[in-house]
Amino acid sequence: MVSVPWEAMLLPLQLGQREVLAHIQDDLLLSASLWSNVALAGLSVLLFSYMARDVRSRRARLVFAATVFIPLVSLSSYLGLVSGLTAGFLQMPTGHALAGDQVLVQWGRYLTWTLSTPLILLALGLLADADPVDLAAVIAADIAMCVTGLAAALTVSSYAFRWAFYGVSSAFFLVVLYALLTRWPDSAAAAGTDEIFDTLRTLTVVLWIGYPVVWALGVEGLAVVDSTALTSWGYSLLDIGAKYVFAYLLLDWVAGNEGVLVGGPLDAARGDVSATRD
Numbered sequence: 001m002v003s004v005p006w007e008a009m010l011l012p013l014q015l016g017q018r019e020v021l022a023h024i025q026d027d028l029l030l031s032a033s034l035w036s037n038v039a040l041a042g043l044s045v046l047l048f049s050y051m052a053r054d055v056r057s058r059r060a061r062l063v064f065a066a067t068v069f070i071p072l073v074s075l076s077s078y079l080g081l082v083s084g085l086t087a088g089f090l091q092m093p094t095g096h097a098l099a100g101d102q103v104l105v106q107w108g109r110y111l112t113w114t115l116s117t118p119l120i121l122l123a124l125g126l127l128a129d130a131d132p133v134d135l136a137a138v139i140a141a142d143i144a145m146c147v148t149g150l151a152a153a154l155t156v157s158s159y160a161f162r163w164a165f166y167g168v169s170s171a172f173f174l175v176v177l178y179a180l181l182t183r184w185p186d187s188a189a190a191a192g193t194d195e196i197f198d199t200l201r202t203l204t205v206v207l208w209i210g211y212p213v214v215w216a217l218g219v220e221g222l223a224v225v226d227s228t229a230l231t232s233w234g235y236s237l238l239d240i241g242a243k244y245v246f247a248y249l250l251l252d253w254v255a256g257n258e259g260v261l262v263g264g265p266l267d268a269a270r271g272d273v274s275a276t277r278d
């Protein structure tokens, strides 16, 4: 067995962090794409915590808990990016439009999506009163989508493998879209939450499709847009809609319609027979 001194094991974590930080600080457009989200995520945490003050029912409180964590995860994610901790320079392989160039890859985004996107789906699933097994399966597919997306962004050994991971990630994404478009609307109609569910589902489906499009057109994919700052803005703008606007619309509705959310498996699990539905 080869023994590696612990200083050497820490080296990959240290290498490049200051260079990445300096690069981000030098690029105003890139910095703005990250700091704008730090600010919006912070404000959203405060606003959503305030909106939760009068919520009492169990399911509504769970929706709030899941949703308040969305901007909290986002805040950590953007602090990771803006500090240079979760971004790094990678040399693109032969075949890539920027082959041989060092491209700044914000891999922390994909990592933290594995936490934020399940929270979004949990909130939507609770709103629609989706079958818990369905919800678990959709969240598993979603996490797999993010992890294989991370692999697509980090693979530099071969251009073809980058797209192979992209393809696998897209297959998992189709599972998520299938649930959102065909299975959950019926549950939401039965639960009486279909109006707000339909609005949030449309917002989610449209904006989420934007992420693979940004990846494909941006610096990590075909580099049709060969600017790290513009690629970063693409994700940042999508994040504003998919996280803060989404969460605000959801919580505003839940706070005003708490009564509609009584019932479902959670209340049944508590032994509240009057709240049990088939």
Ligand code: RET
Pocket: 110, 113, 116, 117, 145, 146, 148, 149, 150, 152, 165, 166, 167, 169, 170, 173, 208, 209, 211, 212, 215, 239, 242, 243
């Ligand atoms: C990637 C590239 C590989 C193919 C696909 C992707 C999809 C990403 C999505 C991300 C959604 C993120 C959200 C974050 C909120 O915090 C990984 C870009 C399909 C759908 C909503």
